[in-house]
Amino acid sequence: MSEEINNEESMQDMMQQYEFKKIHTGDIIKGKVLKVTDSEVFVNINYFSDGVIPKNEITPYEDEDLNSIIKENDEIDVMIIKSDDGEGNVLLSKIKADGIKGLEELEEVYNTQKSMEVLVKEAVKGGVIGYYKGIRIFIPASQLALHYVEDLKEFVGKELQVRITEFDEEKSKIVASRKVIEKEEAENKKDRLWKTIKKGEKREGKVTRIVKFGAFVDIGGLEGLVHISDLSWSRIQNPNEVVSEGDKVTVYVQDIDINRQRLSLAIKDVNINPWKEVKNKFKVNDVVQGKVTKFISVGAFVEINPGVEGLVHNSEITEENIAKPSDILKLGEIVNVKIIDIDYSNNRISLSIKNASESSKEYLKYNDEKEDVTIGDLLKDKLKNFKFD
Incomplete structure (x- = not known):
């Protein structure tokens, strides 16, 4: 007899608990996931019967795996669609519940101009479509990055930090920008650089x-x-x-x-100035070898040491009248040049090819004259007192 009374009391307690939990169409309540299949999800909503969510009320994508979205024992928000789906279960929607809560959150994010994360699902003409709790958000191509984006598909499947730039609930129009965040980050980085x-x-x-x-x-x-x-x-x-x-x-x-x-x-190494060697290595009237590096209208530049170039004016290339230096010289050609002036303060050297040739001729002439001297001339002082039989 006492067992029957206890059972009745337990039943009454349970009935009172369920009676306390009343549901109405359109309500958003919390539930605990009991089971996940390929086509639906069963949820305990603390009611006489369990709730069931069809796949199309969880995700708009038919090929999406429900197990990748929801797990057993997850606590989720759901909306009551029908108190009885015809099979004794309460018909629920996760998309609609998420949508209402998501819109409230998006409106707050828009009003406070905070950043938020969206998952890009597809590329369309003029931009990409991202989703936040099932809510469609458009990101124009011009607002995806600071630089020009050639292939919009590279963003599909990625989660992006964006800021909502347009929010119109009545027209179901929500527009976001990733570019504004990148621009702010770049400006902050630039400010830090200027300081350091x-x-x-x-x-x-x-x-x-x-x-x-x-x-x-x-x-x-x-x-x-x-x-x-x-x-x-x-x-x-x-x-x-x-x-x-x-x-x-x-x-x-x-x-x-x-x-x-x-x-x-x-970009040039400011710590290694090749012109510092000029004073010790070269002086006016030196004849050195160099490489023709470039032509200008008034002459040619010749590099006489790595990083040290001097100008050979057209009048110093040859005795002949020439229209341009390339009439006589070739780029990369190795030539003898005579240093005729050094301006240390402005790192400028004036060179002459024709004078270098004249110096060479004088040197050769001097050698030729020396070669005409006979042995007798060289020994004449030593032989002048020598007596021959």
């Missing part, structure tokens, strides 16, 4: 642009100019002779102007 960079230090960088007067190098968020004169100790006419876009280079910080946001860099 020091004159004279070495930095690793990448050549971003080639212009007539030099090359721009990015040193990790900060772009500086390497003037054409600072690309090499040798004279060059085009920056492409030394660097190409995309090259990784080591640069020296020459000058910093934070107020004007300008950075001056050098």
Whole structure:
């Protein structure tokens, strides 16, 4: 008798518990996952009967594996669709529950301008589609990155940090941007660089642009100019002779102007100045060998030591009248030159090819004259007192 009374009391307790949990269509409640199959998920919603969620109320993608989305014992939010699906179960929807909660969260993110993460599922014309709790978010191609994106499909399957730029619940229109976040990060990185960079230090960088007067190098968020004169100790006419876009280079910080946001860099090794050797190695009237490196309208440059070039004016190439240096010389040709002037303060040397030839002729003439001297001439002083029989 006492057992029957206890059973009745337990039944009443259980009934009261279920009566306390009333459900209505459209309610969003929490449930615990009991079982996951290929086509549906069973959920304990603390009601007379369990809830069931069809696959299409969990994901819009037919080929998606439900086990990759939901696991047994997961606690999830669901919406009541029907109190009886015809088989004694409560019909539920996870997509609709997530959508309502997700919209509330997205509106708050939009109003506070916080960053959020979305999963990109597909590439469409003009951009990509990302999802947040089943809610469709459009990211235009122009807002995917700071740089131009050629292949939108490279973002499919990736989770991106974005910021919502347009939110219209009535039109179900939500637009986001990844570019604004990248731009802010780049600006913050640039500000930090301006504060830490020091004159004279070495930095690793990448050549971003080639212009007539030099090359721009990015040193990790900060772009500086390497003037054409600072690309090499040798004279060059085009920056492409030394660097190409995309090259990784080591640069020296020459000058910093934070107020004007300008950075001056050098690729040539500023610690090894080949012109420092000129004073000890060369002097005016020396005749040396050099290599023809380039032509200009008024003459030719000849390198007489690595990084040290001198100008041979057209009038110093030959005694003949020439229209241009290439009439007589060839690039890469090895020639004798005479140093006729050295300007140490401006790192300039004036050379002469014709005078070097004249010096060589004088030397040869001197040798020829010496070769005409006989043995008798050389020994005449020693033989003058010698008596022959």
